[in-house]
Amino acid sequence: MEENYKLAKWLSGEMPENELAAFQAEPDFALYDKIKKYSAELETPTFNEQLVLSKILVSPKKEIKTISLMQNWFFRIAAVLVIGLGLFFTFQNFASYTEYAENGVLNTFTLPDNSEVVLNSGSEIQYKKWNWDNNRALNLEGEAYFKVAKGQKFEVNTPLGKVTVLGTQFNVKQRDNRFDVTCYEGKVKVNYKDQELVITKGMSIAFDNGKSITIPESTVQSPEWLNxxxxxxxxxxxxxxxxxxxxxxxxxxxxxxxxxxxxxxxxxxxxxxxxxxxxxxxxxxxxxxxxxxxxxxxxxxxx
Missing domain, CATH: 3.55.50.30 (Phage tail protein beta-alpha-beta fold)
Structure with a gap:
């Protein structure tokens, strides 16, 4: 109320000199002075200065929030970190992973469902982690031995054919125009061109330039190249x-x-x-x- 009273005295020209100096030093004085100045310049026949003043006095003042320079940088860094982490986790989930075995070495690794893979020399596998349990599919170029964990169907795609299993142990080899599949446990379905075949433990199938090759059954428990x-x-x-x-x-x-x-x-x-x-x-x-x-x-x- 005291602030409103001082403002009224100033507008009416009744403020003493000692009070005027203190009033002019207040932070809001510049705003009041502009209002008084612009109000005086308005050319309206029935301008009510007191009404304008009363509206100013009753309107709520918006609190001005200030953010320090340090806080501003903190928020920027936090935003960058949040965006960066989001991009990182998105990349982790949706990006294709590549496992490669260079010539002269083998590469042993596990897939997201703990299926085990041994990649033979000069071979490559690509797969995605995202939704792996419901879409266990990968691309193979070369040769690999698989010990597949139980779960949804498991697919190995090669440039020459596709192998589908549920949970088993098998070997897939694709080199140039040669395609070999051997089953060491369980059951394996092989799609080669327009043919679909099922092999079980100890059985192998092979195709070379589209020609089927008969391979005798075997009692070995894993691919010989592992040894x-x-x-x-x-x-x-x-x-x-x-x-x-x-x-x-x-x-x-x-x-x-x-x-x-x-x-x-x-x-x-x-x-x-x-x-x-x-x-x-x-x-x-x-x-x-x-x-x-x-x-x-x-x-x-x-x-």
């Missing part, structure tokens, strides 16, 4: 050489060889010299080490 043995069924020299290159991480140069003979058998793969000796004996070749990681294979018949 440094490379097993081949009716495969040509080029395929065998490529597999040895991936396994040992070496370069094998073939010279003057024109041999279409298909090979079926097992090559021990703990020692590159022994593996090449077996290959050379089978195909009548000469193996020469050119450098630390390069070998040359030549036909003895051409010499």
């Amino acid at each position: 440094d043995e490379l097993v081949f069924y009716q495969e040509d020299l080029k395929s065998i050489v490529s597999e040895l290159e991936r396994h040992f991480n070496v370069s094998l140069v073939i010279k003057n060889i024109d041999n279409s003979q298909l090979f079926t058998g097992t090559i021990p793969a703990k020692n590159i010299a022994l593996s090449l000796e077996i290959l050379a004996t089978t195909y009548h070749l000469k193996s020469t080490q050119v450098s630390k990681n390069e070998y040359r294979l030549e036909s003895l018949d051409a010499q």
Whole structure:
């Protein structure tokens, strides 16, 4: 009430000099002075200055909130962190994950449902974590051994065919135009082009350039390549050489060889010299080490 009284005295010109100096020093004086100035300039025939003043006095004053510079920076940093964390978790859930096994090494890892995967040399797998339990699907290029946890169906997609299981152990190999699947436990459904086949424990199927290959049943409990043995069924020299290159991480140069003979058998793969000796004996070749990681294979018949 006292503030309103002072304002009324000032507007009416009745404020003493000693009070006027103190009133002019108040923070709101500049606002009052502007109102008085602009009100005086209005050209209205019936302007009621007292009415304007009373409206100003009864209207609620908005509280002016101030944020310190430090608080402002704090809020900016917090906003950046919140956005960053949101983008990070979104990326974690929706991004594709890639597992890769370089030549000469194996890569063992687990999927979100604790299914176990061993990726053979020179192979790659891509999958997404988001909604994995309801959509257990991945893309494979190369060769991998799977021990699948129980749950929804599990799909392995390759450029040549698709393998579908529920919970089992199996091996999938896709190299160029060759597609092999072996079941070690449970049941596996294989889709290759327009064919759909089901195999059970101990059974294998293979296709090479669209042609079906008969593979005898086996009693082994896991892929031989896990124990440094490379097993081949009716495969040509080029395929065998490529597999040895991936396994040992070496370069094998073939010279003057024109041999279409298909090979079926097992090559021990703990020692590159022994593996090449077996290959050379089978195909009548000469193996020469050119450098630390390069070998040359030549036909003895051409010499």
